[in-house]
Amino acid sequence: MSTVETISAADGTTAARKPVTMAQALNQALRDAMLEDPTVHLMGEDIGTLGGVFRVTDGLAAEFGEDRCTDTPLAEAGILGSAIGMAMYGLRPVVEMQFDAFAYPSFEQLVSHAARMRNRTRGALPMPITVRVPYGGGIGGVEHHSDSSEAYYMATPGLQVVTPATVADAYGLLRAAIVAEDPVIFMEPKRLYWGKADWSSAEPERVPPIGRAVVRRRGASATLITYGPSVPVCMAAAEAARAEGWDLEVVDLRSLVPFDDVTVAESVRRTGRAVVVHESAGFGGPGGEIAARITERCFHHLEAPVLRVTGFDIPYPPPMLESHHLPGVERVLDAVGRLQWESDWTASGVSSAGGFEGGGE
Amino acid sequence: MTVLEQPGAYHLAPPPAWRPRLDPAPLLPDGEPYHLLGTEADLDPELLSRLHAGVVRGRRFNEQATALTKQGRLAVYPSSTGQEAAEVAAGLVLAEQDWLFPSYRDTLAAVARGLDPVEVLSLLRGDWHSGYDPRATRVAPLSTPLATQLPHAVGLAHAARLRGDDTVALAMVGDGGTSEGDFHEALNFAAVWQSPVVFLVQNNGFAISVPLAKQTAAPSLAHKAVGYGMPGRLVDGNDAAATHQVLGEAIERAREGGGPTLVEAVTYRMEAHTNADDASRYRSSEEVEHWRAHDPIALLERELRALGRLDEHTVEAVRADAEDMAAGMRDRMNADPVLCPTELFEHVYDQRTPQLREQSALLRAELAADEELAAETAAGGTGAERAGVPSGADEGVRRPGSETR
């Protein structure tokens, strides 16, 4: 069964909750991880004195010293390659890539070594490395500052690919990524860095583990399957869809690898319709994999083909044109409108004149 | 605000990280490769004997691995014949706690360090990628993507220094590998961090077919060290004593906090790049013969004889030891390795993902069906025939523990 959690859900804790940005929650996660485990070492460009260009490592070099929070030379392969060596010696490196597109020089180290070292050595050399990648558009960034690079990482066995959409997940998933015994690509939606939610740093709420998707909004008409920066877009689309008479469910994947087939299939079998929404290009993108997995598992429950709303198959546009590229509420609703509502088979679809009540299979 | 927006600011106050130029002279390598054998130098005869036994074993190891490749027992073998001195010196020079980072050509360095030859050859045999435990042996897996192992050595040495351990990392790479970005990044990181790491470049003249002249315009590969702020040393890589000494000095310097060193060992690859290569397409046999006159074993034997430390009895004992090793390799490599196909899913992640569990079950079912078919066929072929499969269709069905290729 899936967990129902809304973005502002109260968790029943008594500690004072106050508005906190995602960047602050990430900072807190790094700090707590460093306090708890002396083998956690932060490495990256401008992460020391400056605190990172997004200030996610603010204050950590001052608190833990430059050996624990290190400004490295500007060389991403060197950063990731030396992180691999540090992990071989028993440390737990957390690497910050300054921007999505500037992680590319580290690709060979990631694909040919970090992802394979455990396998190559029959488990003797696990790679407990976290690679934090600020990603995605919508921040008015000029070229090379807005890529959605998750599909590259997803295509590499041995890596876990995780992306938070809420403040609570930012903290909880980053803590989980750092203690994980495998390399985790931790993709931080830049657009959500400054989004706030009530949260308690003294008593961070528990979140489901890596590998679990979460239903952010219950609905019966169709399922929007999304992650990271597109989660708020889908939540807004679901709100707007009420006016059209659609009651949309929103699944936040949280973890692209491992993929939570169970939660996704459970939702789609119930609603009978699905749209996958993400910013990265559609062709060869995560949506194709997700749509195929849904079809393989839910074929007899589907009322319509699984649709995708994604970025266009173009290099990321210049900032003055990016609004045309990014999946927005309208484009999501248009796709929902194309889910063959004239058919009335589904168990719980709104158009089911003679349908029967109840969910599941 | 940038410097350009503030005219003159640069002259008033230099940037904070500006520092006086270092004197490059002490970092520069010698003009000629350093050598010891055949000179007046006072050499430790015990060490020479160990190096000699090592290179003789090493030559035999290369010959045996090449022969096993011809017989189909190894998928491929990049021989280090001609380079045994540098390989063995690298394997012998390390202290117990030190780490070795070999490339695909450096199986011999790992064997010289004491690893099991059959385990070292796993990658090239193809029964697994790495056949030994790097943590237990302190030898990193043989690295195939050129120069990618160098940043690992830096990171490991850096981690050791942070922990206060006196571990040093020795990282090996070829002349061609020095053109890779990872070579540059590793040397730069090592120098900035003053990591206890030694880089050993074996300049064997070629990167497959491409000669050094097409690889670099640097005065020597050792000179590259200077740009990073570390010393470069040039050594005769066929002179086991000189290579051992230069590496030993660099390692002790690193251990004492003196930072990294780049060592270029000048040598020659006597065989083709691998068994699959045809060296006659890019080099002359005269060139090869020229280098045969500078054979690492001959150099050591001449020295040991001059010191009165090598008689026919010792030569025979060393040869017998190498022969034993080769016989052991043959026996064990001629036996089929035990393969477990479902192990493929075991070490991808710490915990198998649900998807890998499904795929593992699929493969297990396929294997079970294969075995059932084979058993039925063996019992008279009825089952297979009932299923419409002609008898004999299971030829070529691979079972766990059967042939590697």
Ligand SMILES: Cc1ncc(C[n+]2csc(CCOP(=O)(O)OP(=O)(O)O)c2C)c(N)n1
């Ligand atoms: C990144 C990368 N590019 C290309 C290759 C293919 N390749 C394997 S060995 C080799 C030549 C390397 O020459 P060198 O570094 O001099 O080492 P040597 O083989 O002479 O020991 C090449 C091009 C590779 N393994 N890795």
Ligand SMILES: [Mg+2]
């Ligand atoms: Mg070479």
